[in-house]
Amino acid sequence: NKGKSMTIPGISNWFEWTWPIEGEDAGYIKARAMPNVGKWTLFSPAHIQKLLKGEINQPSPQVSETTKPKSPWKIPIPHSSGICPKRLPLQExxxxxxxxxxxxxxxxxxQKLVEILDKELTHETLEKKESCLRNRSMLHKEYTTRLSDITEFPLSSGWAMKEVQKYGKKGGGKRIKKSISAVLEECFLAGNVDKSYRMTAQDMWNLLTLKAQEGEIESSDIPKVTTIQGWITRYAVQLREKSAQMVLEEA
Structure with a gap:
């Protein structure tokens, strides 16, 4: 049976990886959250070795020498129009x-007309390519100029790298106290009996605020309106489940 594989903690936070073979970081595995943004996180071979059972080996791809063709290859550059001169009749x-x-x-x-048209199409394609390269170069220059003007982090306030995001623990928020729940239950059930007494989350919050002013409850114990709305939804589901269970037991 294969043992449980171990992974680097937080590995899903990084999306750019490199394994340099030269320089001061040679041998280290480097990772960061975004390409060209932020500092590298370094993992030493010793660190990686702790996560593996076997020996860690850096890939060494085999590269073969290029061959030289004995005869020249003449391949026409495809034109955006899709025209193939060799397939066109004389009139076309x-x-x-x-x-x-x-x-x-x-x-x-x-044959001569094919060669002439082929050269013309190649010329058009190369001109179009040069134009695209010039435009791309201008855009790149403009982009790098904007980056050089940024002295700090290149993203506006409000952005956060995944590796530094902190998530709240599920269910770790402030809980509604029993004394508050009792008041909410009373309001909810009264509304079930008589629709004219039905209260919204805001109405319940207003009632709790009034009780706090009268000293019946602590104002610090009053939950937010959104929290009360969530409580109403959950409590309504619980009541429906209890009613269904009672019907099943009586059947």
Whole structure:
């Protein structure tokens, strides 16, 4: 049977990983929550070894030497229009060249027209690619300029890394005291008997506030309106379950 595998505590908080083989961090595994943001968390080989039963080995991929072709490969660059000159009949070749205002002289041999159109399509594709690269370069320059203006954390206030988020313990909030629950139950049941006495969560909160002013309860014990609303929902479910159980027992 395989033993229970162990993982690094908090491993789900990190989304960028690297295992450098050079520099001062060589041999360490580095992790952080977001690419290019925040400080690295370092894990030493000794730390990782404690989580493993066997020996830890850094991957060493095998790379083969490139081969040199004996004959040149001429592969046309695909055009965005999807046109393939080699598959076009003579008339369509001339139409495409005329539409692009390409001077092909008195050439009427199909193979030559294919070569001319192929060069024109390649030229158009390269021009479009260069334009895209220029735009991308400008956007990158603008982005890096904005980053250089940020002296502190590059995200606005209110953001938090997953690794530093703190979640409240479920059920760990302030509980409603029995004396308060008794008042709420009385209000709820009175509303069940007579709809004219039915109270909302806000109405119940107002009643509790009045009782606190009269000294019957402590004002610090009064729950929030949202808490009272949650209590109403849960208590209504409990009453329905009790009623259903009683019907089953009497049947």
């Amino acid at each position: 070749l001339t139409n495409e060249l005329q539409n692009r205002k390409v001077d092909y002289g008195n050439q009427n041999k199909r």
